[in-house]
Amino acid sequence: MVIQKMKTFNTSMRPVxxxxxxxxxxxxxxxxxxxxxxxxxxxxxxEELKIGFIKLTDMAPLAVAYEKGYFEDEGLYVTLExxxxxxxxxxxxxxxxxxxxxxxxxxxxxxxxxxxxxxHIITALSMDLNGNAIxxxxxxxxxxxxxxxxxxxxxxxxITADALKPVVDKYAAQGKxxxxxxxxxxxxxxxxxxxxxxxxxxxxxxxxxxxxxxSGQIDAQALLSVTPPPQMPATMEAGTIDGYCVGEPWNxxxxxxxxxxxxxxxxxxxxxxPEKVFGVSAKWAEENPNTHIRVVKAIIRAAMWLDENDNVNxxxxxxxxSRSTYVGADEEVIANSMxxxxxYEKGDKREIPDFNVFFRYNxxxxxxxxxxxxxxxxxxxxxxxxxxxxxxxxxxxxKVYKPKIYAVAAKELISEGKAKASDxxxxxxxxxxxxxxxxxxxxxxxxxxxxxxxLDSFAIGLKxxxxx
Amino acid sequence: xxxxxxxxxxxxxxxxxxxxxxxxxxxxxxLLPIIGILIFIALWAAVAKNIDTSLGEFPGPTQVWQQxxxxxxxxxxxxxxxxxxxxxxxxxxxxxxxxxxxxxxxxKVFTGAPTFFDQIWTSxxxxxxxxxxxxxxxxxxGILCGLSKGTYAAINPLIQLFKPVSPLAWLPLVTxxxxxxxxxxxxxxxxxFITSAVTVSLCCLWPTLINTAVGVSxxxxxxxxxxxxxxxxxxxxVLKIVLPSSIPAIFTGLRLSLGIGWMVLIAAEMLAQNPGxxxxxxxxxxxxxxxxLARIMVAVLTIGVIGFxxxxxxxxxQRHVSWDKSVSLR
Numbered sequence: 142m143v144i145q146k147m148k149t150f151n152t153s154m155r156p157v158x159x160x161x162x163x164x165x166x167x168x169x170x171x172x173x174x175x176x177x178x179x180x181x182x183x184x185x186x187x188e189e190l191k192i193g194f195i196k197l198t199d200m201a202p203l204a205v206a207y208e209k210g211y212f213e214d215e216g217l218y219v220t221l222e223x224x225x226x227x228x229x230x231x232x233x234x235x236x237x238x239x240x241x242x243x244x245x246x247x248x249x250x251x252x253x254x255x256x257x258x259x260x261h262i263i264t265a266l267s268m269d270l271n272g273n274a275i276x277x278x279x280x281x282x283x284x285x286x287x288x289x290x291x292x293x294x295x296x297x298x299x300i301t302a303d304a305l306k307p308v309v310d311k312y313a314a315q316g317k318x319x320x321x322x323x324x325x326x327x328x329x330x331x332x333x334x335x336x337x338x339x340x341x342x343x344x345x346x347x348x349x350x351x352x353x354x355x356s357g358q359i360d361a362q363a364l365l366s367v368t369p370p371p372q373m374p375a376t377m378e379a380g381t382i383d384g385y386c387v388g389e390p391w392n393x394x395x396x397x398x399x400x401x402x403x404x405x406x407x408x409x410x411x412x413x414x415p416e417k418v419f420g421v422s423a424k425w426a427e428e429n430p431n432t433h434i435r436v437v438k439a440i441i442r443a444a445m446w447l448d449e450n451d452n453v454n455x456x457x458x459x460x461x462x463s464r465s466t467y468v469g470a471d472e473e474v475i476a477n478s479m480x481x482x483x484x485y486e487k488g489d490k491r492e493i494p495d496f497n498v499f500f501r502y503n504x505x506x507x508x509x510x511x512x513x514x515x516x517x518x519x520x521x522x523x524x525x526x527x528x529x530x531x532x533x534x535x536x537x538x539x540k541v542y543k544p545k546i547y548a549v550a551a552k553e554l555i556s557e558g559k560a561k562a563s564d565x566x567x568x569x570x571x572x573x574x575x576x577x578x579x580x581x582x583x584x585x586x587x588x589x590x591x592x593x594x595x596l597d598s599f600a601i602g603l604k605x606x607x608x609x
Numbered sequence: 610x611x612x613x614x615x616x617x618x619x620x621x622x623x624x625x626x627x628x629x630x631x632x633x634x635x636x637x638x639x640l641l642p643i644i645g646i647l648i649f650i651a652l653w654a655a656v657a658k659n660i661d662t663s664l665g666e667f668p669g670p671t672q673v674w675q676q677x678x679x680x681x682x683x684x685x686x687x688x689x690x691x692x693x694x695x696x697x698x699x700x701x702x703x704x705x706x707x708x709x710x711x712x713x714x715x716x717k718v719f720t721g722a723p724t725f726f727d728q729i730w731t732s733x734x735x736x737x738x739x740x741x742x743x744x745x746x747x748x749x750x751g752i753l754c755g756l757s758k759g760t761y762a763a764i765n766p767l768i769q770l771f772k773p774v775s776p777l778a779w780l781p782l783v784t785x786x787x788x789x790x791x792x793x794x795x796x797x798x799x800x801x802f803i804t805s806a807v808t809v810s811l812c813c814l815w816p817t818l819i820n821t822a823v824g825v826s827x828x829x830x831x832x833x834x835x836x837x838x839x840x841x842x843x844x845x846x847v848l849k850i851v852l853p854s855s856i857p858a859i860f861t862g863l864r865l866s867l868g869i870g871w872m873v874l875i876a877a878e879m880l881a882q883n884p885g886x887x888x889x890x891x892x893x894x895x896x897x898x899x900x901x902l903a904r905i906m907v908a909v910l911t912i913g914v915i916g917f918x919x920x921x922x923x924x925x926x927q928r929h930v931s932w933d934k935s936v937s938l939r
Contacts, residue, residue: 184709189717196895207720213697216705218717223892225882236788238800371895394897398664465904466722469896 182553185216185432192436193224193233193242196371196468197388198479199269199417200243201458202499204467205443215435223466226369227325228257234422235260240429241436243268244420247327247515249541254516256327256350256524261423265546266437267505268417268444270498273330273407274392274483275337277305277384278377282402282486284308295489299409299582302341309343309362322368322376322385326357329416331365332518333407334386338363339601340583347523349609357522359609377401388416389497390470393477396484403485405582408493412580413502415511426546437550441505442559448500455480503566507547509573510589512538517592521602528606534592544573668903673910676903684724691719725889725904729911732885735802736874736919739809740867746810747817747866748859752851754818755825772815776808776873780881783807801883805874808881812873816865824858825851860927867923871916886912 190212194200203221206212212219224230224242231248233239235258249262277285288304290297312319323331326348335345346361348354358364368376373385378400385391386407395401407414419440426433446454459479463472477484481494498504513534519525548568554560577588585598593605603609650670660667668676698717705712723731754761787804828851836850878887890908893901 184705184712188715189720210697213701216701218698218720220720221722223895225891229882238788369895371897374897463898465893465896465898465901469892469898469901471898474898 182434182438182549183431185435186429187240187432188216188218190217190219190240190432190436191222191238192219193222193230193239195227195230195243195369196223196470197243197272197417198390198462198468198475198497199272199388200467201447201462201479201497202268202440202443203243204461205446205458206439208461209443209446211439211442212436215439217432217435217439219436221467227328231258231262234262234420237422237425240425240432241419241421244418245325245328245330246415246418246511247329247332247519248325249418249420250512250515250537251327251519251524253541254519254525254537256519257355261540262420263423263426263541263543264418264420264507265426265433265543265550266419266440267415267507267511268419268440268499270413270416270502270504271406271408271495272416272478272497273333273386273388274403275334275384275386275405275407276373276377276392276395276401276403278380278382278401279399281305281308281383282404284311285404296485298405298485298491300404301582302338302343304341305338305404306342313362318364319362320364320366320382322373322382322387323365324370324373324387325367326355326524327515327519329407329414329515330386330388331357332515332522333410333414334365335518335522337386337405337410337582339599340581342601344601345522347603347609349523349526351526352609357524359523374398374400389478390468390474393474393484394470396477396487397471397474399487402487403483406483406493406496408496410582411578413495413498413504415504415508415514418507426543430546434546434550434553437547438554441500441550441554444500444505445560445564448498448504452481452494500564505547506566506571507542507544507573508575509535509538509542509544510575512542513589513592514587517595520592521596521599523603523609526608528608529593531591531593542573544571662902664897664902665899668906672900672903673906676900677907679900680725680904680907684726687721687724690721694719694721723884725908725911728884728886728889729915731802732874732878732887733915735805735878735883735885736809736867736870739806739874740813740870742806743810743813743866743870744817744863747814747862748821751818751821751859751862752825752847752855754822755828755855756847756851761822761826768815768818771811772819776812776877777880779808779811780804780877783811784881801881804881805877805883805885808877809870809874813866813870816869817859817862820862820865821855821859824855824862827858828854857927857931860923860931864920864923864927867919868916871912871919875912 192203194203207219207221222239224233224239227245227248230239230242230244231252234242234244235252244262244264246264246267249264251257252260252262285300285304285308286296288307289300309319321334323334325331338345344360344362345365346357346363347359348357349359356366366382368382368385370387370391373382373387373391374394376382377385377395378398384401392403396403407416419437421433447458456476459472459476462468462475462479463470468475477490478493478496481492481496482490483493483496484490516525516534516537520529551560551565552568555562555565574589577586579586581587585595587595596603596605654669654671657667657669702714706714750764754764784804787800787807791800791803832850832854836846841849874885875887875890877883878885879891880887882888882891886908890905893904893908
């Protein structure tokens with residue numbers, strides 16, 4: 142086309158055009174090279190990695206990627222290391238002691254916007270959907286039970302916090318605080334617990350970081366505080382808290398030990414909610430782009446293995462997780478939820494095949510809309526103290542969630558024949574925004590493109606332009 | 610008549626008494642500890658059965674015994690995995706070198722989790738380093754304090770201030786300090802190791818320092834006079850007079866220090882999640898499986914046995930180097 146046009150021009154323009162063609166040609170070559178580079182990811186810049194995790198069943202993709210040799214297939218020699226709590230884990234990713242970690246979805250967002258420790262953390266991979274539950278002590282359960290509808294002698298699920306409200310009111314009348322545990326201020330569990338409580342008319346309290354109040358208990362009817370996941374059952378047993386929201390196996394542990402009763406799973410609070418992510422520091426990702434893609438590849442393969450053929454591999458996964466270096470709880474406790482069932486009251490075991498989702502429903506894809514939801518909840522409870530524009534929510538989500546890296550990893554797996562294109566979203570058209578979702582316990586519709594309007598639709602919580 | 614008979618009878622009686630005494634002394638030395646241990650185990654077994662924790666029954670001696678074998682098996686299994694890991698690595702590295710001649714081949718250390726026995730080794734190594742560092746600071750400083758009243762007066766308030774500080778109070782400061790100061794691209798030691806070792810050192814300093822100072826300051830006046838008469842210079846005075854005479858005191862301090870160091874290390878490892886026996890205990894506690902308590906009990910007994918062995922080792926060294934063999938050491 143360029144050559145054809147050239148003929149029509151007078152001779153004095155020729156040298157310029159020749160130069161132009163040369164530039165076009167050169168840039169084409171570069172583009173082709175880039176395209177080639179995209180189809181073949183180079184060797185890992187860093188071969189020995191240390192990845193941190195918290196003892197929860199949703200660390201399973203990491204354990205599987207290690208045990209099945211997926212990390213080694215990528216030329217990575219990974220050491221998996223259990224961390225004491227979420228704060229330690231985050232701090233160690235920030236100071237570089239860990240190359241990456243199994244993180245709460247809110248952690249990269251919270252760190253990047255500077256709630257708690259400030260650091261730019263990114264994620265290119267979601268690790269799972271669902272997998273949490275809210276458990277109350279036997280005593281609270283006994284008081285809640287009369288408020289719950291029964292059918293065939295069994296409570297009707299999902300149980301809303303309306304059943305808990307009279308109990309909380311009674312505590313208030315007696316001047317006793319009603320205390321519940323969650324795992325971290327920016328944890329999924331904190332937002333889920335707050336969502337559930339608020340949906341039942343119980344105020345979970347505001348944060349006011351600009352006033353130095355990060356307890357999250359301003360105006361609270363239920364006082365929430367942080368307890369590391371593995372210590373939840375022991376803390377409730379000691380009577381320090383009356384209930385908690387945590388991932389597995391720590392709810393099933395309470396049932397089996399007979400110290401508490403799970404009342405609702407997060408699947409029932411928000412169907413297929415995003416849960417953990419694989420987080421790395423932005424600096425690390427910049428220095429080790431190939432390594433990052435390769436780690437993501439290995440974890441995607443592990444997630445596929447975990448969900449293969451209707452969870453056929455889950456039994457093997459449970460064995461793996463019960464080893465003391467991973468989750469370490471008893472096999473039967475882990476198996477309860479990992480194999481698609483969930484035990485509420487002792488003996489009341491129900492089918493929840495999607496309690497732990499690792500790959501199906503595009504579970505591993507880092508959706509911007511998931512990031513925006515966490516940001517709306519941070520705003521709703523005052524962790525973000527100032528009103529923010531819709532654009533701010535979008536920009537922040539894009540600063541932290543990196544679907545492009547995911548796409549490179551996924552395409553690589555497809556070209557290696559380790560995955561099918563149909564396993565993933567269509568990368569050419571995927572916007573990263575899920576269509577409006579309404580499968581929440583209070584039936585409020587969530588449209589990720591209108592975060593401020595979403596905030597205004599809640600009865601309890603900060604509105605789009607309100608401040609503490 | 611009567612009188613002449615009394616002496617041999619008395620003699621025999623005394624002889625019998627001596628034999629009996631010796632016999633009982635021997636019996637005491639061997640039998641009583643065994644009886645003590647047996648009573649403890651019986652009590653433990655009886656009580657354990659009646660304690661129901663939320664992690665199941667409290668582990669009795671049998672469960673703990675079994676668990677120690679399981680831990681041993683796990684160690685062996687991990688050893689085999691390490692073997693396989695290195696074989697795989699070798700193949701992979703060979704392929705990589707073939708594909709990519711520029712590749713600088715390095716050996717990757719086995720990435721599997723450390724076993725119980727690895728953790729014991731880590732703890733011993735850490736405590737040894739921490740103790741060693743503390744000793745090479747504390748002994749010279751102690752000698753200085755003992756020799757010069759001025760130095761002692763200057764340093765004493767600091768000693769009194771820092772001696773009673775719990776290691777756990779130091780830990781957060783040490784952790785932050787190490788991560789701020791110890792920065793290198795290819796660190797020889799891991800940060801967690803340095804943190805643990807420094808914490809141990811901080812707590813090991815004081816008993817050695819104080820005992821050395823006391824030992825040095827209470828040297829016999831005659832010996833000091835001898836040194837004066839011979840006009841020994843300062844260095845020789847320390848080497849020939851001060852050190853030999855204060856060795857018993859120094860070692861008393863070292864023994865105390867090592868004991869404290871070992872206790873501190875376990876606590877530091879537990880709190881800071883640094884590799885070692887303390888981390889093993891904490892991890893097992895977090896796991897909350899039905900076997901966790903028995904495994905923790907194995908660790909508790911191991912920590913005790915190692916502490917005991919360390920103490921005996923120090924004691925035998927002390928006996929060996931001490932000039933005053935008459936002092937009973939316990």
